[in-house]
Amino acid sequence: MPKNALSLPPRSTPLKPRRRALVIGASSGIGAALARQLAREGYALALLARRQDMLETLCKEINAASGESRAVFYVHDVREYAAVPALLQRILADLGSLDLVVYNAGVNLPAAYDFENDRLMTEVNFIGALAWLDRVAALFQQLRSGQIVGISSVAGDRGRAGNPAYTASKAALTCYLEALRNRLSRYGVHVLTVKPGFVQTDMLKQAQRPFMVISPEQAAADICKALRRRKQFLYTPARWGLIMLIIRLIPSFLFRRLRFLA
Amino acid sequence: MDTLPPLQTLLRLSNFGRSLYAPGYTYQPVSVEEIEQIFKTARRQGLTVGLRGAGKSYNDAALNGGGIVIDLRRMNRILDWNPETGVVRLEPGVTIQQLWQHILPDGWWPPVVSGTMTTTLGGCLAMNIHGKNNFRMGTLGEHVLEFTLLLPTGLEILCGPKKNRDLFYAAIGGLGMLGVFTTITLQMKKIRSGLLQVRAWNVPNLAAHLNALEAGAPAHDYIVGWLDATARRAGLGRGQIHTADYLTEEQDPRPQHSLRVEYQTLPSTFFGLVPKSLLHYFMAPFMNNPGTRAVNTAKYLLGLTARSYRQTHAAFHFLLDYIPDWELAYGRNGLIQYQSFLPKETARDAWTEMLTLSHRRGLPSYLGVTKRHRPDEFLLSHAVDGFSLALDFKVTDRKRARLAQLLQDFDRIVLEAGGRFYFAKNSETTPQTARHFLGQEAMAKFKALKKRCDPHNLLESDLYRRVFEEDE
Numbered sequence: 006m007p008k009n010a011l012s013l014p015p016r017s018t019p020l021k022p023r024r025r026a027l028v029i030g031a032s033s034g035i036g037a038a039l040a041r042q043l044a045r046e047g048y049a050l051a052l053l054a055r056r057q058d059m060l061e062t063l064c065k066e067i068n069a070a071s072g073e074s075r076a077v078f079y080v081h082d083v084r085e086y087a088a089v090p091a092l093l094q095r096i097l098a099d100l101g102s103l104d105l106v107v108y109n110a111g112v113n114l115p116a117a118y119d120f121e122n123d124r125l126m127t128e129v130n131f132i133g134a135l136a137w138l139d140r141v142a143a144l145f146q147q148l149r150s151g152q153i154v155g156i157s158s159v160a161g162d163r164g165r166a167g168n169p170a171y172t173a174s175k176a177a178l179t180c181y182l183e184a185l186r187n188r189l190s191r192y193g194v195h196v197l198t199v200k201p202g203f204v205q206t207d208m209l210k211q212a213q214r215p216f217m218v219i220s221p222e223q224a225a226a227d228i229c230k231a232l233r234r235r236k237q238f239l240y241t242p243a244r245w246g247l248i249m250l251i252i253r254l255i256p257s258f259l260f261r262r263l264r265f266l267a
Numbered sequence: 268m269d270t271l272p273p274l275q276t277l278l279r280l281s282n283f284g285r286s287l288y289a290p291g292y293t294y295q296p297v298s299v300e301e302i303e304q305i306f307k308t309a310r311r312q313g314l315t316v317g318l319r320g321a322g323k324s325y326n327d328a329a330l331n332g333g334g335i336v337i338d339l340r341r342m343n344r345i346l347d348w349n350p351e352t353g354v355v356r357l358e359p360g361v362t363i364q365q366l367w368q369h370i371l372p373d374g375w376w377p378p379v380v381s382g383t384m385t386t387t388l389g390g391c392l393a394m395n396i397h398g399k400n401n402f403r404m405g406t407l408g409e410h411v412l413e414f415t416l417l418l419p420t421g422l423e424i425l426c427g428p429k430k431n432r433d434l435f436y437a438a439i440g441g442l443g444m445l446g447v448f449t450t451i452t453l454q455m456k457k458i459r460s461g462l463l464q465v466r467a468w469n470v471p472n473l474a475a476h477l478n479a480l481e482a483g484a485p486a487h488d489y490i491v492g493w494l495d496a497t498a499r500r501a502g503l504g505r506g507q508i509h510t511a512d513y514l515t516e517e518q519d520p521r522p523q524h525s526l527r528v529e530y531q532t533l534p535s536t537f538f539g540l541v542p543k544s545l546l547h548y549f550m551a552p553f554m555n556n557p558g559t560r561a562v563n564t565a566k567y568l569l570g571l572t573a574r575s576y577r578q579t580h581a582a583f584h585f586l587l588d589y590i591p592d593w594e595l596a597y598g599r600n601g602l603i604q605y606q607s608f609l610p611k612e613t614a615r616d617a618w619t620e621m622l623t624l625s626h627r628r629g630l631p632s633y634l635g636v637t638k639r640h641r642p643d644e645f646l647l648s649h650a651v652d653g654f655s656l657a658l659d660f661k662v663t664d665r666k667r668a669r670l671a672q673l674l675q676d677f678d679r680i681v682l683e684a685g686g687r688f689y690f691a692k693n694s695e696t697t698p699q700t701a702r703h704f705l706g707q708e709a710m711a712k713f714k715a716l717k718k719r720c721d722p723h724n725l726l727e728s729d730l731y732r733r734v735f736e737e738d739e
Contacts, residue, residue, distance in 0.1 A: 016332060016729045019286035019603045019662050019694050020671040094271055094333075098314055101332030101729065102290055148279050148290055 011064055012074045014049035016101045025100040027051045027093075029083060029137055030110030032059035034206035035156060035228075038221035039107060040076065041067060042229050048105070050076040051096045053083075083110045083133030093140050105232070106141045107154040108134045113211040116168040123170035130174035134181065142185055145194040152195045152232060155182040159200045159240065162249045163260065167213060186237060195235050199228055202245045217242060271312065272335065280330055283323045285594055286601030286662050286694070289729060291317065291336035299417055299449050302337060306419045306725055309335050315727035316419070318443035320390025321362065323383060325604040326694035327729035328394065328442060334727065337447070339389050345369055346450060353455040354412065359389025359448045367580070368528045375455040376580055379407040383587035389448045394691040395440030395645055398584070399489040399511070402639040406650065408439035409643060410454045416446040419725040423449065437646040437716050442690055444731050445720040460514035461525030463489070463583050468573035473504020473622075476637065477615055480508065480654055484639040488512045489583070494635030495567055496658055497560040499626050503619060506635070507570045511583050531581040533589060543591055550596035554661055559633040597661050605632075605674055606657040606692040608640060613684035614654045621677050625658075630666060630673050632658035646709055649689035657692065671695060690730060701734045710735075 017023045026043050030036045032054035040052055044067045054060050060078035067076040077099060081092060097103055112129045114122040138153060145151030160168070161175025179198055186196035203215040204224050219242050227241040240246040255263065272292035281288045292314070296302045309316045317331025319338045330336075343360035350373035355366065364384035366377055379398045381391060395408045404410070413427035416438055424446070426435040438445045470476040476492055483490045487510040494506040519525055537543055553562050587593070594602060609617055625631050636657045643650045660670055674693075678700050681688070687704045688696055702710055714735070717724075 016327070016732060017287060017289075018327065018733065019284070019601065020667050020674070021695070022287075022667075090271055095313070097290070098333035102288075143274055144277070147274050147277050150279070 011068070011077045013077060013099050014074050023047060023049045024104040025049045025051075025102055026105035026107065027053065027096055027100075027103055027141075028107045028109060029053045029081075029133075030108070030156075031078075032056045032063065034109075034208065035201065035204060035221045035224050036107070036109040037063055038225035039109065039228055041070075042222070042225040043105075044071055044075050046229060048075070049100055051100055052076055052078040053081045053092075054078075054110075055080065055082050083137065084128050086132070086136040089136045089140055093137075093144070097144070103141075103144070103151065105152045105154070106138070107156070107228075108137055109154075109156040110134075111156060111158075111208070113168065113171050113208045115211065116170065126170050127174045127177075130171070131177045131181070134178055138181070138185065142189060142194070146189060146192045149193050152197065152235075153182075153185065153189075154197045154199060154228065154232065155179075156199045156201065157182065159202050159245050159249055161200070162253055166261075166264075168211070195232075197228075197231055197236060197239060199224075199231070199239045199241065200245065200249070201241045204241075217244065272308070272314070278336075280319070280322060280336060282326060282328075282330065282601075282694075283594065284325045284597070284602040284604065284662075284694075286325075286603050287327055287330065287729075289327070289330040289332035291319075291331050291334060293319075293336045293338050295338045295341045297341050299423070302417060302447055302449075303421050305335060305337055306421070309725055310419075310723055316725050317728040318389070318393065318447060318726070320360065320387030320393070321385050323381070323386045323390065324394065324691045324730075325602075326690075326692065327733065328691055329390070330729045331727060332729055339447070340387060342389075342449075343387075348373075350375070353457060354452060355455060356450055356452045357388060358450060359387060359392075361388050362386060363388070363391070367531075370455055371461065371526055371528060371531065371580075374458055374522070374526060376458045377407075378404050378410045378454065378456040380584050381587075382585065384581070384585045385588065388451055388453070389443075392439055392448055392451060393441065393443040394689075395643075395648070396691070397638070397640065397650065399491040399638060401650065402484045402490070402641050403488065404456075405641060405643050406440075406645065407453075408436075408645055411435075411439060412452040412454055414438075414451045415449045416720075417449045418446040419721045419723065433712075434716065434720070436644055437713055440645040440647045440649075440690075441713070442647070442728065442731060444717055444726050444728070444735075446726070458513055458526075458580075459516045460519035460522045461527070461530055461579055462514050462519055462577045463511040463580060464514060464518070464575070465509060465511045465578045465583060466573070466575045467507055467509045467570060469505070469507050469567060469570045471505050472502060473615055473619055476504050476506055476508070477611070477654060480637060480639045481611060483508060483510050486510075490639055492637035493566075494637050494656065495563040496622060496625070496632035496635040497556070497563050498567070503622055505567060506637070507567070509583075511578070514577075525579070531579045533581060533585070543589075546590045547592050547594075547596040550590070550593065551598065554596055554598065554633065556629065556631060559631070598663070600662040600664065600667075602659050602661055603670075603694050604657055604659050604692045605677060606655055606689050607677065607681040607686050608649050608651045608655045608689065609653050609681065609684055609686040610651050611653040613686070614656075617680050617684035617686065618656055620680050624676060624680075625673060628669060628673055630660065630670055632660055634659040646713055647690065647705060649687050651685075651687055655689075690734070696734055698734055698736075 031052035064076040157179045158175040161179045182198040203218040231239040276292045278293045315334040319329040339360040342358040347356040395406045489511040
């Protein structure tokens with residue numbers, strides 16, 4: 006499980022401060038792009054995912070590009086809820102501290118009234134987030150600092166006929182992140198909810214009519230910018246903000262008739 | 268299965284300069300048994316343990332980010348005090364303040380003290396502190412008669428200059444990496460008065476500065492220099508020398524009066540009006556290049572006439588306590604200190620080069636302090652037969668990278684001049700620099716002892732990781 010053969014990133018000194026981030030769901034897509042972007046910005050990284058080979062390749066790539074040990078990985082399935090406290094303690098000890106935690110783990114499976122699929126989506130997209138972010142929130146509240154990023158989705162803004170369980174899991178995540186923000190802002194902890202539209206990742210295969218598709222790198226760049234500005238919400242690309250505003254305003258009786266939207 | 272350390276114990280700890288913060292699961296044990304228990308928990312949890320006294324190191328010596336930190340301040344009993352012989356036995360969390368206040372009424376004073384009285388004896392010994400009398404009295408470690416060291420394995424070992432000698436000379440100044448001092452026995456210094464005769468005079472440049480330190484040391488009990496690090500060209504290295512001497516019974520007709528603790532108390536207001544706890548707010552606007560230059564010039568001009576006066580021990584020694592929370596004046600990124608120790612033959616040229624370089628790069632130090640030193644036998648010693656110069660720098664986001672480069676250049680100059688460094692101060696020392704000044708042999712000997720005392724590598728600090736763990 007946790008510690009791997011890679012050497013740990015160096016600790017901060019007053020003249021070489023290093024911010025430290027944990028990215029959960031880092032092996033591909035937005036998570037991997039965000040890891041690369043954060044490494045370029047000087048972060049030391051703990052990368053978590055199920056797929057060891059992909060994590061290992063990503064860490065090696067990041068460390069080679071930055072010329073020093075900057076990323077380590079931990080193989081973990083976010084549904085192993087019981088493992089979270091000990092793993093978070095391990096990561097904190099390995100990095101020396103934590104300034105940023107990104108919950109990016111997510112799956113989108115075909116909607117066919119399949120309970121197993123729906124449960125899996127809920128567990129990965131939402132219950133896993135609870136397991137991790139509850140613990141992280143307590144940690145950051147105790148330390149009176151930190152940034153939490155949750156990768157939700159524009160799909161969570163309305164219940165969509167296309168995939169009820171997926172949209173519900175993302176709606177739950179959005180609501181949970183808002184609650185965390187309300188709870189933690191008084192302690193100086195920043196919570197950012199990210200709602201990407203269509204991003205060129207494995208998940209896009211499930212999309213029926215993708216449009217305004219962006220690359221994971223663009224999403225990662227937007228997230229880093231929002232982090233610096235301590236924004237509360239981020240639609241990426243930004244145009245989704247307007248689109249979703251309109252969609253949210255459509256009354257339910259009308260929304261269910263608009264088949265191309267619902 | 269063992270439970271995880273509770274989150275409530277996780278505290279955001281900082282260093283003295285408030286330039287670095289790191290979280291640690293912080294425990295405040297009151298007995299040796301409790302410390303043993305913490306070591307056992309740490310081992311089961313796969314966590315490391317850092318030791319912390321008052322947290323007054325300028326760097327990362329008392330930080331262990333993400334690990335356990337044993338804060339020893341509650342083990343603060345003075346176990347035995349003999350006013351006839353001046354021998355004191357105490358626990359590691361006893362502070363210098365507690366110690367001097369306990370022994371002063373009997374006519375004794377700690378032989379070596381730090382610039383603040385808030386430090387703990389355990390911390391002072393782990394760093395092997397020196398004072399303004401290093402040239403005469405050596406380091407604090409030279410006044411230790413014996414100590415017991417609790418190893419992470421649970422073994423408690425008695426060490427003295429003749430008993431377990433290798434461990435004695437390595438654990439003192441050993442950065443808390445070999446074990447925990449559980450009891451310390453020290454020899455105090457007999458004094459006849461609670462006052463010191465202080466003399467202060469200006470020196471116009473670095474050559475005069477170092478000459479004054481060298482010529483003055485043999486004749487005085489204490490000597491220290493303030494160096495105006497903002498002065499350039501002909502005035503480079505100018506400053507003020509302070510000497511202090513113990514008074515004899517004849518010189519102080521009322522020693523029982525001056526030896527009282529109340530007599531030594533530092534005033535709580537400035538000019539009898541401004542509460543000192545507010546002073547750092549007034550200092551903050553001057554913490555920039557022109558502001559410091561103006562203040563330093565004024566200080567230098569005001570000191571043009573030599574002065575002689577009497578001062579209490581507390582007032583002379585504990586300058587860092589004179590203004591409470593003075594480090595806050597340096598702003599939100601705090602300050603760092605760079606202290607170099609140079610042989611007397613090379614000090615002048617090396618410091619001329621360093622000060623000039625700092626001016627050329629627009630990064631003058633805001634406070635410089637010089638002392639006279641002598642070498643000692645400790646394994647990780649910083650001392651030389653020469654001088655030390657401690658330079659304080661304000662850390663700002665804008666200057667960070669340039670300051671890092673400057674200190675890297677300083678390291679090169681100091682190493683080329685045969686100098687050494689002190690682990691309680693410099694925050695950017697690299698493993699290469701440490702190996703260079705300590706030597707391969709000392710480094711290997713320390714690591715071998717570490718392996719023997721702490722086979723599971725439980726004791727660690729961010730300082731140790733930074734400087735010693737490079738090729739492991």
